[in-house]
Amino acid sequence: MNLSDHAPMEQEISTTAISRKQYLFPLILITSLFFFWGLVHNIDPTLIAHLKKTFTLNNLESSLVDFSVFIAYFLMAIPAGMMMKKWGYKAGIVFGLLLFACGAFLFIPAANTHQYFYFLGALFIVASGLAFLETAANPYVTVLGPPQTSSFRLNLAQSFNGIAAAIAPIIGKYTILTNTEVTKESIQQMDVATKAKFIEEASNSVKAPFMVLGLIILAVAVIFIFLKLPEIKEQSSSVKEKSILEIFKIKHTRWAIVAQFFYVGAQICFSSFFLVYAEKAAGLDHHSSSDYLVVYGALFMIGRIVGTIFMRFIEAPKLLAIYALLAMTLTIVAIFGSGLYTIYCLLGIGFFISIMFPTIFALGIKDLGEDTKTASSLIIMSIVGGAVIPLGLGYIADITHNIQYGYSVPLVCLLVVLYFAYKGYKPSFNK
Numbered sequence: 001m002n003l004s005d006h007a008p009m010e011q012e013i014s015t016t017a018i019s020r021k022q023y024l025f026p027l028i029l030i031t032s033l034f035f036f037w038g039l040v041h042n043i044d045p046t047l048i049a050h051l052k053k054t055f056t057l058n059n060l061e062s063s064l065v066d067f068s069v070f071i072a073y074f075l076m077a078i079p080a081g082m083m084m085k086k087w088g089y090k091a092g093i094v095f096g097l098l099l100f101a102c103g104a105f106l107f108i109p110a111a112n113t114h115q116y117f118y119f120l121g122a123l124f125i126v127a128s129g130l131a132f133l134e135t136a137a138n139p140y141v142t143v144l145g146p147p148q149t150s151s152f153r154l155n156l157a158q159s160f161n162g163i164a165a166a167i168a169p170i171i172g173k174y175t176i177l178t179n180t181e182v183t184k185e186s187i188q189q190m191d192v193a194t195k196a197k198f199i200e201e202a203s204n205s206v207k208a209p210f211m212v213l214g215l216i217i218l219a220v221a222v223i224f225i226f227l228k229l230p231e232i233k234e235q236s237s238s239v240k241e242k243s244i245l246e247i248f249k250i251k252h253t254r255w256a257i258v259a260q261f262f263y264v265g266a267q268i269c270f271s272s273f274f275l276v277y278a279e280k281a282a283g284l285d286h287h288s289s290s291d292y293l294v295v296y297g298a299l300f301m302i303g304r305i306v307g308t309i310f311m312r313f314i315e316a317p318k319l320l321a322i323y324a325l326l327a328m329t330l331t332i333v334a335i336f337g338s339g340l341y342t343i344y345c346l347l348g349i350g351f352f353i354s355i356m357f358p359t360i361f362a363l364g365i366k367d368l369g370e371d372t373k374t375a376s377s378l379i380i381m382s383i384v385g386g387a388v389i390p391l392g393l394g395y396i397a398d399i400t401h402n403i404q405y406g407y408s409v410p411l412v413c414l415l416v417v418l419y420f421a422y423k424g425y426k427p428s429f430n431k
Helices: 003-009 020-054 064-087 089-105 107-113 116-143 147-175 184-188 192-204 207-226 244-248 251-272 274-281 286-310 316-336 340-352 356-364 369-400 408-424
Strands: 011-014 230-233
Touching (some): 020 251, 064 369, 089 107, 089 116, 107 116, 107 192, 116 147, 116 369, 147 207, 251 356, 274 286, 274 340, 286 316, 316 340, 316 408, 356 369, 356 408, 369 408
């Protein structure tokens, strides 16, 4: 299927000319996508804990789950931006959904091979689709309405990502986590036949949830193909569109790219290693800690909603700075504490980091006009921090034999976000 065949179906209209009635329905439809990619990102902690036990991996090896997901963002963000420039936002969304569905279906043959590598490959394809979706949906939401409320709209849309953060651990707990009573030591003592049987059963548990997800995403793709969506275009200008290098010279966009790299890395560290952390710091098994992971996701969602409300009264950079400071404080306690209260610290961190991604994104593309799509691609590329930063956490945790010390890595990341909120966000097109 040639996606460009459907480009004429789009209504190309100026951002300033679009009415509330025209952009309300597209905004609702695009917002639904935030929920779907939220499911994938928030089922990763369950996958990491499950695959870590299944294939007896160390922390660094298990962090390759995140690496496979977020390296796809780095590789696919620029192609996604190029597709949208040529064929529009809708083409990027449809293509992203089709890749998403394809990757979800690949979990079936990956499970049949009983090999860790093939799970990573399927995740890479899923994430490639997500890169197209996020490159399209994030800027699309910011321009579907008045510029002065762009941060509010993006935080509102990202709240549905937060809803997925609360639901995904429940799905993972009851569909993916199997044989939770089996310990790492007992797996290492199994004979070859028993271990092969264990790996087969554990691998097969991922088939059903991803097959269902693939079918749902495929249906959503078909809906988008036949729906008419407004293609937002900034008013024509005689100003030449900036190159990627010129975009990097714009101070607030450059710092948004840096801040997003470190923020996403921190977020993935906090969520992906949650179950592993809970086992070490509070002595909880994976099933018990999954309940706390649900609360973590719920607080992440509530944080988005509350933050969206607060932004009606507090400037976005100021709120971002306050939240960064509070999250850093809780992280320090999580590193050096022990017992159940450290889990409560992680829950609080989930609340305070919730507004960071959409706020950094909106501030980074502010006032860019026709350069918005290119800048959006670059900020989405910076999500590669989710591939790189967890490797650092895994390495430190392995060499110190303490997952808690690994959390010093996201602590440094939050310091970068704090700088962006204090100074880096300030628009400057000259330096």
